[in-house]
Amino acid sequence: MTILAFAGGVLAATWRMATPLIFASVGEVFAERSGVINLGLEGIMLLGAFGAYAVTFYTGSLWLGVLAALAIGLLLGLLFALFTVTIKANQIVVGVALNLVGSGVSGFLFRSIFLNSDFPSLNIVSFNNMSIPILSRIPFIGPVLFQTNMLVYLTVFLVPLASFLLYKTSFGLSVRTVGEHPKAADTMGVSVSRIRYVCVVAGSMLAAVGGASLTLAFANQFVEDMVSGRGFIALAAVVFGAWSPWGATGASLLFGAFYALQLRVQAMNNVLLPYQFLQVLPYVATILALVSIRNRAQSPKALGVPYQS
């Protein structure tokens, strides 16, 4: 294997591995810009992954699976917003609880419906790779950018759209004002809690789709606790990306690169390192990323603070 082929393999896997993180972190950008930090992303992604898997398993339709993830994200987002925005409970504690519930419910349902069942196979047919005609044949760039699956391609539309929404629309202005100075937004006649509900719910729906990409686009099965920290890595990507959709995407791609590197090196048969050294890469990279940033001042001023009118 040449170095170029190896680099191409890593780069192609980078975007794929970054996809769950991009969905979750871009959504979380909105929640945090409106002043709410959702530490329950991990649990939401897990339930999204499970719900999408279960629905696709029974219906055979991948898009119904995505729809199921959206619905689950909607419900969990409403639950999170109810606790943190309406009754103003501590956002960290609610997030922790949501993660416990997410891990418990997905594990419980997976075991009681699927594991002790007599289904001949628990696999689903996941999203195929789609080659984009002509472009996919460009050497090196083609396989990296134009031979992947629908959910990964979706991020190309998601990120510019999110950025436009946040910076170029009056809704985006309201979101940013609510996160920086809720009192001012309130005085201007913007409903702080409505904006926060919308942002938390939208973020939660995107996180659930990010989770769904794990079962629908990468693995063809659900595995208990398969999100394995991606919800928290997405939270770090938001900070590392300075609370902007493009920044969070860049950070997600960076973390995705560590996942990709780990996959590609493990796939080589002459591995010099014990696999645990590779497995640990994304987690260590996340800590280093949090330590290396200097732009903490850009954090929304009202982040984590319930609004008392």
Place this chain on the structure above:
Amino acid sequence: MPVVAFFVALAVGAVILLAAHFNPLLAYQAMYEGAFADFRSFTEVLLGATPLICIGAGLAVAFRCGVWNIGGEGQFYVGAVAGTAIGIYFQMLPGWILLPSVLIGGVVGGGLWAMLAGYLKGRFGANEVVTTVMLNYVAIIGTGYLVSGPMIEPGGRYPQTVQIARSAWLPQILPPTRLNIGFVIALLLALALYLLIFRSSTGYAIRAVGINPEAARYAGIKVNRNILLAMAISGGAAGLGGAMQIAGVTYRLFEQISPGFGFTAIAVSLLVNNNPLGVILSGILFGGLSTGSRLMQMNVGVPSVLVNIIQGLVVLSVVAFGAYRALTIEHEE
């Protein structure tokens, strides 16, 4: 209030059981019997409660300080690794030195692991929730590496270490049950942390930082130092739990040394409003749920992960009640 919160969680759990076509009454009955039906199973409950009390009492200190240490699991692992290493590599030492060294090794290991996150928060502002979760993965994966590589039992086929020296085993208190002196140590630890947090000036400073860091700083309290201290205490307590799990229950280290004690302990502490003494009761309660859920799975076929759901629901109902009370008090004003 904790009692109500707990029953609300059980009620929601019953709805989930019904949805999955299980009889909730039968499930809860099996769970109860698995935990409290006879003396033997009750000692198993106390055995399972021991790590929960250690980690939970420590977390109570961190949470009171306003540092959200989610890393109890990783700190437990590091404590277990440190304790095992001492129990294996220093087995020539006499027991009265070796056993305390194993336990102190666990405290130091877990404490340093937690202080790393505390330091990163104080020095770089790195969110401790994210860093402690990341450090959990590093500790668990690292343990997997150690028990399948450098520390693997010579000639052994499984990823596990040899047993630690017999002189470092915690004495059993009610043979033939497995209950050991570790449970008593956990009770003493909870009492000590209660006194520290509510009856000492150190504890006062820690709580002041938790209530309002800016005001505490204004009053001359060193915020970062207290955060670091609270992390060290909670990590040390979790590490002690890890070392005692080795010295009192498993006698050797392997990959799945904890079934998620560190995460359950979060609910254990929050249920009793982060009071180290209350942690004793809620630790036994959650220890009972885990022990009982094993019989429930065997007899009624309900997956034991149901307990994880109940833990999350307990936390949710506790915050709901707490927030509701805060709102009504505000109203009366």
